[in-house]
Amino acid sequence: MAEPLAAKTARGIAVWRPELALGQFRRGAGVDLGLPDLQVEDAAARGARTMVVGVANAGGVMSDAMIADVLAALRAGLHVASGLHQRLNDHPQIRAAAQARDRLLFDVRRPPGGLPVGDGQPRAGRRLLTVGTDCAVGKMYTTLSLEREMRARGLLADFRATGQTGILIAGDGMPVDAVIADFISGSVELLSPPRDDGGWDLIEGQGSLFHPGFAGVSLGLLHGAQPDALVLCHEPGRAHVRHVPGRALPDLRTCLDRNLEAARLTNPDVIAVGVSLNTSSLDPDQGRRALVEAEELTGLPAQDPVADGVGRIVDRLLAQFRTGSG
């Protein structure tokens, strides 16, 4: 795990479920999550039950080194969970090792069978979706932050996970990027069914309408989510679209407008309520400036959820839907 973004699954669990994370296992100079470094045998001895394959590489295929680590974990008596496209259960050697030790293999990126085709019919309940200028710009982190903030205010709000890390954190969800292409929006309609308790579904976005590899997933997710409200996520200073050197990110205004335009297909009344910036790569002055610029460009509250929380975005959401039709 030499590259920080590739370890986002490991980091997400460490940040959002620290009480469940006993330690980290790293190869060489891998990303440090601030957890105790443990070999699999030590982890098992300290009471760990499951090793989570914490990387999220494009394509989702296990390297030979990763396979060796999984086998070592099984030999040490750990269950293993993974959200890669390449499934633990499909690897004969891993499956045999798990069976031999009576250990469990959790492939969280395996979608359920019998998914419906999306129909976009209006459904009850309020839904917010995070969208982004790129992959890995903080959509999951923002969505979980919104859940925490809304619950702290006594509101009904439920995170709906759509990616491997979110599913491992929430314990449930829909691996939208792993479903058969015809069922993308239908799978999100299933993930976030009608609700009539006055609460919000907070749906984790994936990819970007401007990513040449993943825009199809993003559009199907947008249509299936049928959002009432969007929050746009962005990492200022990123040099190019993830995995595509030379390709610039869209500007915030264009990105937001295109998402709103596309979202109107299944919810003509959709609005944007905030911008979430990951300013961790900027110095504090630059970070503040980026937030001010984002507010000027979009007319929306802009916050860095790590540094500032998402309180002003939730304020805007509630103001819009209190005075609106809600």
Added chain:
Amino acid sequence: MAEPLAAKTARGIAVWRPELALGQFRRGAGVDLGLPDLQVEDAAARGARTMVVGVANAGGVMSDAMIADVLAALRAGLHVASGLHQRLNDHPQIRAAAQARDRLLFDVRRPPGGLPVGDGQPRAGRRLLTVGTDCAVGKMYTTLSLEREMRARGLLADFRATGQTGILIAGDGMPVDAVIADFISGSVELLSPPRDDGGWDLIEGQGSLFHPGFAGVSLGLLHGAQPDALVLCHEPGRAHVRHVPGRALPDLRTCLDRNLEAARLTNPDVIAVGVSLNTSSLDPDQGRRALVEAEELTGLPAQDPVADGVGRIVDRLLAQFRTGSG
């Protein structure tokens, strides 16, 4: 096959590969393709080698009646081909019957393994993509018509199939709507690799950016195709988006603009070169009026490929790319 559009796979083969179609097998008052009605035993006796499951229902699941027909065909000594999402090879009874008779099962909607994530990097060669206002408006028919017309003029032009019917007709292709969502555009980059012989890849479109169930497939296909030229396909008079009663189709101008806008992500120079209308449900006067209106609305040649061919669209294509950078 009570509904004409659901039989589009059967019809496509009968129209485009009549020399290979010995007869039709229908349940009750199914769609008549004008072929001799044959029971499976008669078909085998007349030299048929394969029964093609000719329906294309949403969701792609086999009914009990369909399963019974497949089993009967295998018992009669026929191979069976299908493009449904539910695979012949995944049905234990069908697989057992095929093995017992040493017959082959062709699941044409099974994508290859190891698909790449799309990167949208510019690649050599000319590509045309058909896009549409809805599913089943004539994208495949139009693309095959363009291939025929261009080849008749001595041009290098190759149909690239993306759906079950097209794959059965071409004998090759990529079932784009059946790939894992993360690989939609990558699968199309693989289907239509760089070419430097001056010829055109004519890529069959799928779905519509305005279909709430399938827009993700359409967008990924649009990005992966990296088209130089678009042809917009439409069926005037259709009451609502396919499978979604109450949802209107987009107007031609909006649909074309949104496709061009989205296509610019991977080819900033993309242009539209024609409109293809399926006017079969209109009387001749209405049909002519629809074509005139389409030309006025888009400034492009509009033709019904069944009634008029696609000669003027090819004229426009060649004029644009002769005087342009090609």
